[in-house]
Amino acid sequence: MGIVNEGIEDYLSDILPQVDPVLKEMESRAREQEFPIVGPLVGRLLYQLVCLMKAGRILELGSGFGYSGYWFGRALDELGEIHLTEFSEENLELARSFFAQGKIRCEAHFHQGDGVEILESLEGQFDIIFNDVDKHRYPEVLPKAAARLRRGGLLISDNVLWHGRVVESDPDETTRKVLEYNRLIFEDSNFFSSIIPIRDGVSFSLKQ
Numbered sequence: 304m305g306i307v308n309e310g311i312e313d314y315l316s317d318i319l320p321q322v323d324p325v326l327k328e329m330e331s332r333a334r335e336q337e338f339p340i341v342g343p344l345v346g347r348l349l350y351q352l353v354c355l356m357k358a359g360r361i362l363e364l365g366s367g368f369g370y371s372g373y374w375f376g377r378a379l380d381e382l383g384e385i386h387l388t389e390f391s392e393e394n395l396e397l398a399r400s401f402f403a404q405g406k407i408r409c410e411a412h413f414h415q416g417d418g419v420e421i422l423e424s425l426e427g428q429f430d431i432i433f434n435d436v437d438k439h440r441y442p443e444v445l446p447k448a449a450a451r452l453r454r455g456g457l458l459i460s461d462n463v464l465w466h467g468r469v470v471e472s473d474p475d476e477t478t479r480k481v482l483e484y485n486r487l488i489f490e491d492s493n494f495f496s497s498i499i500p501i502r503d504g505v506s507f508s509l510k511q
């Protein structure tokens with residue numbers, strides 16, 4: 304089930320300018336291989352948030368071939384730093400080459416392995432943590448991200464409406480984990496959260 308009316312979704316996509324040939328190539332690749340990426344509607348929002356927050360240090364959990372990371376990377380200047388994490392070495396290598404093609408200026412680190420474990424192993428605090436790991440891991444990410452975000456930092460999670468399955472009467476195990484995550488972000492006094500029903504639903508949790 305799509306979250307947004309199909310016509311509206313098409314309209315929102317059609318009015319966007321194509322800003323970057325590398326992003327265009329990544330979007331074509333995602334379409335051809337049916338690989339899930341956040342897409343330009345969410346990508347542009349990520350870009351704006353980096354600018355608004357003047358973010359300097361970003362960690363991404365579940366980077367695929369680097370599409371969402373590329374949007375973050377584009378918004379960071381040469382003093383910025385981004386850490387991408389991904390299980391697939393092959394996709395991480397692609398991310399590296401897209402970053403090089405796009406002449407992304409910030410310092411970029413490409414970590415192969417479990418993003419949640421890498422989150423715990425990295426030093427220092429982050430301005431933004433973007434969470435796009437396997438959905439059954441979402442509840443586990445929340446306290447770990449809270450420990451590594453600066454005050455005023457943002458935890459962003461993709462797919463929090465999970466193709467509309469969050470309103471099904473008999474949700475499966477993965478959907479139950481997404482539901483649990485959504486409940487936790489509003490209960491957790493460390494955060495002030497909101498969910499935007501854009502694409503597949505994105506949550507924004509501000510660390511207080």
Ligand SMILES: C[S@@+](CC[C@H](N)C(=O)[O-])C[C@H]1O[C@@H](n2cnc3c(N)ncnc32)[C@H](O)[C@@H]1O
Pocket residue numbers: 339340341342364365366367368369370371372388389390391394416417418419435436437440
């Ligand atoms: C939905 S894709 C999204 C990719 C990327 N965030 C984007 O929008 O362009 C999720 C990716 O996260 C990876 N992944 C899932 N769980 C992970 C984990 N715990 N650690 C590292 N990578 C993970 C998967 O291999 C997949 O490539």
